[in-house]
Every structure is written in C-alpha cells, then in structure tokens.
Amino acid sequence: MAVIAPVRKPRPTTAARRRLRNNVVAYSFIAPNFIGFAVFTLGPILFAFALAFMDWDGSNEMTFAGLRNFWRLFSDDVFQTALWNTLVYTAVTVPLTLVCSLLLAVLLNQKVFGRNFFRTVMFFPYVASLVAVAVVWNMIFNPAMGPFNMLLVAFGLDPAHLPGWSADKNWAMVTVILFSVWKNMGYYMVIYLAGLQGVNPELYEAAGIDGANAWDKFRHVTIPQLSATTFFVSIMLTIQCFKVFDQIYMLTQGGPGTSTLVLVYHIYNEAFISWDLGYASMVALVLFLLVLIVTVIQFRGQRDA
Amino acid sequence: MKIRGRKVKVSRIVVYAILIATAVTMLVPFVWMLSASLKLSKDVFSFPVEWFPAQPVWHNYVDIWTKVPLALFIWNTSKLTIIVTVLQLLTSSFAAYAFAKLDFKYKNALFLGYIATIAMPWQVYMVPQFILMREFHLNNTHLALICLQAFTAFGVFLMRQFYQSIPDELCEAARIDGMNEYQIWWKIMLPLSKPALSTLTIFTFVTTWNDFLGPMIYLTKTELKTIQIGLRMFIAQYSAEYGLIMAASVVTLIPVLIVFLALQRFFVEGIASSGLKG
Numbered sequence: 001m002a003v004i005a006p007v008r009k010p011r012p013t014t015a016a017r018r019r020l021r022n023n024v025v026a027y028s029f030i031a032p033n034f035i036g037f038a039v040f041t042l043g044p045i046l047f048a049f050a051l052a053f054m055d056w057d058g059s060n061e062m063t064f065a066g067l068r069n070f071w072r073l074f075s076d077d078v079f080q081t082a083l084w085n086t087l088v089y090t091a092v093t094v095p096l097t098l099v100c101s102l103l104l105a106v107l108l109n110q111k112v113f114g115r116n117f118f119r120t121v122m123f124f125p126y127v128a129s130l131v132a133v134a135v136v137w138n139m140i141f142n143p144a145m146g147p148f149n150m151l152l153v154a155f156g157l158d159p160a161h162l163p164g165w166s167a168d169k170n171w172a173m174v175t176v177i178l179f180s181v182w183k184n185m186g187y188y189m190v191i192y193l194a195g196l197q198g199v200n201p202e203l204y205e206a207a208g209i210d211g212a213n214a215w216d217k218f219r220h221v222t223i224p225q226l227s228a229t230t231f232f233v234s235i236m237l238t239i240q241c242f243k244v245f246d247q248i249y250m251l252t253q254g255g256p257g258t259s260t261l262v263l264v265y266h267i268y269n270e271a272f273i274s275w276d277l278g279y280a281s282m283v284a285l286v287l288f289l290l291v292l293i294v295t296v297i298q299f300r301g302q303r304d305a
Numbered sequence: 306m307k308i309r310g311r312k313v314k315v316s317r318i319v320v321y322a323i324l325i326a327t328a329v330t331m332l333v334p335f336v337w338m339l340s341a342s343l344k345l346s347k348d349v350f351s352f353p354v355e356w357f358p359a360q361p362v363w364h365n366y367v368d369i370w371t372k373v374p375l376a377l378f379i380w381n382t383s384k385l386t387i388i389v390t391v392l393q394l395l396t397s398s399f400a401a402y403a404f405a406k407l408d409f410k411y412k413n414a415l416f417l418g419y420i421a422t423i424a425m426p427w428q429v430y431m432v433p434q435f436i437l438m439r440e441f442h443l444n445n446t447h448l449a450l451i452c453l454q455a456f457t458a459f460g461v462f463l464m465r466q467f468y469q470s471i472p473d474e475l476c477e478a479a480r481i482d483g484m485n486e487y488q489i490w491w492k493i494m495l496p497l498s499k500p501a502l503s504t505l506t507i508f509t510f511v512t513t514w515n516d517f518l519g520p521m522i523y524l525t526k527t528e529l530k531t532i533q534i535g536l537r538m539f540i541a542q543y544s545a546e547y548g549l550i551m552a553a554s555v556v557t558l559i560p561v562l563i564v565f566l567a568l569q570r571f572f573v574e575g576i577a578s579s580g581l582k583g
Contacts, residue, residue: 025486026409033396034415036456040434041422047433058436104327107320120569121328127511127565128335131536132554136338139547142350147337150352182330214316235424243426246517250537264428271432272522284429295424 048288051281058275069282079283081258082266086290088173089262090241093180097237098230101185105192106222119193123186130183134250137179141165166252169259176244176251176260183247184240188233195229196222231298238294242287263287335558342366342551349547365552372543375553377528378535383560385447385531386513389454393509394502397460402490404461405468406476416465419458428518435522449523454513460505467501468494503571510564532557 052069056062073079108119125133140146143164153159166175203221212220223230245264248254254261263283271280336356341349343361369375403409404416434453435444443449471494479489495502520531530538539553 022407023409026403026407029403029407029486030400030415033400033456033461036396036452037419037458040437040452040456041430041458042418044430044434044437045422045425047437048430051433107324110320112320112324118324118328121331123569124565125331127507127561129515129533129557129561130517131533132338132557133334135540135550135554136334140334140337145350147352147354186331239424239426243428245428267428267432277432277436280432284432287426288429291424291426
C-alpha cells in the first residue's frame, strides 16, 4: 500500500501536465499563423460590420449612424447600377466558365496527344499578370485598329458597324465577360481534372456494356459523379464574380458611363475617393450578404441532390 | 467495323479541333504581345499581322528600363512575393499540422474561425483593414502587404486537407521512435507534402506577384510600388508607345512563367489530394 499510494497520487497531475504540454505544443504550431490571421483578417471583418452603421471620414470623430447608410442604398442610383451590373456579370460568367472548363477537362482527361502541353496552355492565362493581359486584350480588341476588328472587316463585315468592345457601352460588359472566361477557365479546368481522377473507371465500363455512347456516359456517369466538384466550382466562381474589380478597372474603368461599374468599384470609390467609410462598409455588407445567400442556396441544393 | 472505325476517327478529329482552337485562343494574345514587343509603335497595328517582325526592334527591351524604374518595381515585387510565399508556406503548414494531427482545446472553434472566412471576399473588409494598418503606421510600407497576404485561411485549409490524407500511424511510429512534434512536422510531414506545398506556392506566388488592388491602396510612393502598379503607370504615361508597353508586359510575365513551369507537374496532383475539388 505504502508503495502504491505515492505512485497513484501523482498520476492525474502527470496526465494533466501532459495534456497541458500537448496544448502548449499545439498552440505553438498554430500561433504564428493564427495571430496574423486574427489581427489582419478576423478583426477587420468584425470591424467592417460595425463600420457599416457608422459615419466616418477616417480622420474626424466616428459617429453612430444607425440605419442611415442602409436606407441610403435605396436612393443611391450608382449602387443600384453597380448591383445590377454585378448580378448580370455573374449570371453570364458563371455558367459560361463552368461549361467551358468542364468540357476542356473531359477532353483532356482522355488519352490525347500532347495532353500536358494542352493542360499547361489552358492554365497559363490564369497565372499571367492581369495588367499585362488586359492591355494586350484592349489592343487586340481596339475598335478602330485592333487586329480582331480588322479580321472582321477582312471577313466582309461593314466597317461602320463593328463592335466597339470596351469602348462601347453596349459591348463593354460582353468584353469584360469574355475576358474573364478566357482568363479563368483554365483554373476551373484543373479543378475538374482533379475531380475526374476520382471517378471510378468501372462505371464507364459498365455503361459501355449497357450500350451507352459517349454522350450517355457524359450525361449519366460524368456529370453525376462530378456533382461535388461542380458544387465547389460554382461557389468559387460565384464568389469570384461578385468580387470582380481588377479586370474591370483595367479594361473599362467601370465605363463607358456606368456600363461596367460593379459593387467593388463602388466600394473602392466610396472608401478611397470619397472617404465615406461607413457607407462603403454598408455596400461591402451587401456584397457579403450576396456571397452568403449564394453559399447557403448552393449548399442546400447540394445536400438535397 | 469499318464504319465504326471511321466514326471513332471523326470524333477524334472533333476533339483535336476543339483542343487546338482553344489552345490557339489561349496563346494568341501572348504571341501577339511578344511579336508587338519587337516592333516600332507605328507598326504594331499594321494589318495583316506580321507575326515575326522582319526587323525586330530589340531596342524596346533596352528602353523600357530607362522610362520608368522598372528594375526597382521588379525588385520590390520579388522581395514581397518571396517573403509572403515563404511565410505562407511555413505558417500554414505549421498550423495545419496541429489541426490535422494533434488534439487540443478549442481546436474545432479555432478551425471554424478559418473556415468561416474562407469564402469571405477580401473586398468586404479591405476598408477596416486599411484603417487598422494606418493605425499601426503601416501604410506606405511593404510590411502592410506582407501582413495582408501571408496569413490566409486558404493556406491553412489546403495544407490541413492534405495532412489529413497522411495516415496517423506514421506520426505514431515517429513518436515511439522518440521524435517530438516539431521533428515529425519537419522530417516527415513536410517532405511528404510536396504536391500541396507546390500548389500553395503557385497560388501564393501568382496572387502576390499579380496583386493590384492591395498595392494600389497601400503604396502611393513611387519607390515602393510593385510591378503591376508600375506597369499600369507605364501604360498611363506612354499610352501610345505600344511596342514599349508590350515589351514591359513580357518582362512582367517571365517570373510567373518560370515558377509555373517549374511547379506545374505537381499541380493537378496537389489539387486532387488537397481536397480542393470539394
């Protein structure tokens, strides 16, 4: 007894000490990233929600604005245009990119000659610097002397009725959308390729035995098997579209007029041009709600599917 | 059989036609950029396009360095990109190891903090973040951009997904062998996670190198500017010097091209194994 007792007593302390040590070790792993993340991401996010209900120009005293910024959304024509443009841009870009990237991934998942070359080429626009490709894009689609319109003339189009691309308010959104699809589809193709690697080849064999042709296989094997990937891609794409800014800044500066003005452009202008930080945060809150709604809807759809 | 054989061939031709057409669409802007960078500005828009200039104007590639401080911009961007990428790789894989392989208090709550913000666009909180940086007197410093980009939820998530696919028994065996957790991370996990690390490197490198809005908001002094802002400045100042603009654009693409080609063989594997496909 006398031997056992001293051994038994310290046991919980050792266990507690070990647990403490484990926690300390684990936190030492997390701390370098988490501290930076908490200070520069979590903090500002919480601050953003509060700021939406404040009036502040960034230098004078901050005052509580209640719902004033919120009501202002309804009388702000520029905001409404920006919201509409963002929704149009998203509604066209998401399905177009999705279909193109899925098609490419399916084609490049087969044994084709030069497969790696094709994959690399398709992906390259995604990594290429936006400023550089946007300036080339605007030169190629220059309405008056760009090679694309020259080609259209060579094919017999009336030089007086050529598309004005980014300089024409009816074509600017089309230009921006085409550019986005061109630039980003390689990235989503890679994600689809990764998804295709998880599809069991036996499913295709079984479908082949049942007499399915290539289209049947695509329709009844590939698409259902990729539903998780499609879910992921559509969410990522939608979020990417909602927050579009850089390419519009470089291709059209939101113009001509307000034809390509989008939400983030409005946030940028209100915050860093007008220094109306409260209202800019309110518009940012709308952007956040849009992302949240889409994520929830798609998550529900995914669960029911 | 013959008809069947021919049918297969027709479908093959269609496949190659689509692939080649798409590849051309992807590459033409770059080829045009390269070709225009070797022309006099007045010849850039001559039509039909002269893809291989008869007298290449190599001088464009000399002139760009003297028009704006391009070398300084490249130096600034390289510095930023390398620091951000290294910090991102180290801190994310470090934190991801704890989330994937260790048990500790508030693990789920902390991880939820990361997950909840992964879909949050930076643009939602860029304004308060700017104010915070200003409070820290970090605006017009490179440190602001480093802090902004080095600690992302995305990096932790990607690495953690990958580490979860590595069997726990491997860590257990190492512990029995007397390794501590830091040694396991350094000697076992890191060498095994090359695909995930390459994927994260490409993403971080490309995002930081190509970032535009961040440097535009934070850096107003010319001597601090990055290559994207610098190229934009170049375009604004010499808007009619098409040949020079194209030469400068080619120069900004080269580093990304090198990193991308060096790491791309890991890329599909990295995305597949890291659960990024959803």
